[in-house]
Amino acid sequence: MASDPNSQFAPSWYSTLEAGNSLQDQSHHVRAYVRLWKAFMRARVLIALVLLALQVFLLSNGAGGAAKWLVGVCTLHLAATIAVLVWTKRIEPGRAFRVQWLLTIAVDLVVFGMLDHFQQAGINYTPLFALPVLLAAILGSMTLALATAAVTTLYLLGEALIGAPLLSDVSTARLLQSGLSGTGFFVVAFLANQLAQRLAREEALVQKSQAAARSQAEVNELIIESLSEGVLVVDRHGVVRNANPAAQGMLMGDHYPHAAKLLLSARSEWESLSFLVDRTFQVGQGLEAEVQLAPDEYTTLRLFARTRLTNAQTGRPNDLCVLFLEDLREVEARVRTEKLASMGRMSAAVAHEIRNPLSAITQANALLDEEVTEPGQKRLTRMIEQNATRLSRIVDDILNVARAQPSQDEGLPALPLDQTLRQITHEWTRQNQAKGVLGVHPHAPGVHISFDPEHLRRLLINLLDNALRHASGQASSIRVISQPAGPDRVRISVWSDSAPLEPSVLKHLFEPFFSSESRSSGLGLYICRELCERYGAQIAYQRSRLDQREGNEFYVLAPTMQGGPRAPVQQSLTYPPGDSVPPPTRPGTSTNGPPSLSTL
The missing domain is CATH 3.30.565.10 (Histidine kinase-like ATPase, C-terminal domain)
Known part of the structure; x- marks a missing residue:
């Protein structure tokens, strides 16, 4: 069953992902249809078993001659329902007039009709006809549902005409009862079919929205995981609910425990982050601050931290805080790149223009130094030489900065x-x-x-x-x-x-x-x-x-070189006396206080 063309879901930029999930959505629909089909088939088996037990009970209590062959009919009916449940291939949805449909519904109508016609002990079997009517209405088309209701109504009316003298009070009452029952079956068939179609449309819409939600979640997850900016989701108690790979590397490097939740207040180096999150929940709005983190003993990171509350726009209680961590080294690198881009060409041009007259000054000073003999004049030529050398060094530095540097050569030796x-x-x-x-x-x-x-x-x-x-x-x-x-x-x-x-x-x-x-x-x-x-x-x-x-x-x-010898991992280093010293350590006192906060 196709979804409504006037669906409320407008095309989105990830509609191609939704199209890719169409086969998956259709398989979900088929599986739901199969479960419903099995439920009806099991209901048929249960009813057939109850009818067989009822006929055996009537036979054991001395019922009439019809009871014996009715037991055989019920036995065959039970065997047929079990065979359909176990061995029959499932019918695809929307295929209304397949032979299997007709045999399944026809068998139930015939068996229920025989039991109703040859009824024993005044038992009324008319309500059993609701099962094939519902089966045709829910799993089949509207045509099959109305046809099944019509066949049931015709049988009831015919049974009423045969069972009592025409135009008698009994005949009139039975005809009226059969007509009302037939009308009820028509109403049940129509309503059940409409309800089934409505549920099918709603299921299609739900599946489409689920596909869109899955696609959006996959896109969001891909974007967050590939961000160079760290993203942490922290609750009111300081527990890190989730963190993208960049944030994990900033917190603990390669030692981040992926299967466990972290508490920001558990480690002293995270104290600035814990303070920032607690302060954000207290003031009820986003904050920003510069913090320092040490993911390992050799690395110290300067980070720019920003916080956002999840429910800040809705006015509901804020349960989660999203913490964004940006490495200031990358920010400084971008600023540095922009600064160098603006002055690179100018610096190179000025340096080239300075180099030519500077060479002339150096050569002239060397010639002058050969001519002069007085100590005062010698001091002046040495001063000119020293400053010319300094200027030459500055020019070389400027040209090295402005000159485009090649990328790392993979062919470098170890x-x-x-x-x-x-x-x-x-x-x-x-x-x-x-x-x-x-x-x-x-x-x-x-x-x-x-x-x-x-x-x-x-x-x-x-x-x-x-x-x-x-x-x-x-x-x-x-x-x-x-x-x-x-x-x-x-x-x-x-x-x-x-x-x-x-x-x-x-x-x-x-x-x-x-x-x-x-x-x-x-x-x-x-x-x-x-x-x-x-x-x-x-x-x-x-x-x-x-x-x-x-x-x-x-x-x-x-x-270190991947192909060359690797450095041994050492937990502690020992050095021979007089030749070696332990590596430098940081001072015992820290000058870092609580981060300064500013409201966004």
């Missing part, structure tokens, strides 16, 4: 980390005369990373130069440490006993052209981050403690 660190730090120590100031502690033997050697050298030299400018200069005031960070990452850190960074500097730490020194281009840390991102690594800063001294630590989390 770079042995510890051996490369020793070579780079030895060269840097010799050039900067920092012997005794720098301590190198490689603890990742056998680890290989996919990194261009020249880029890794530039990354470490930038970090070491930055550390040398701010370190105290004492023995081992600068440390370079490598250690495994899980099964597929390695941690490279450059630590120095420098003073804490100011909040204004910390906020713009990795931005281009920002520096706390007047003679710096402000591109060193920015280039370091660009190099790390090119090879799938991450660079970050934290205040940490080493050998009972606090200092600044810049650390890089780099993926």
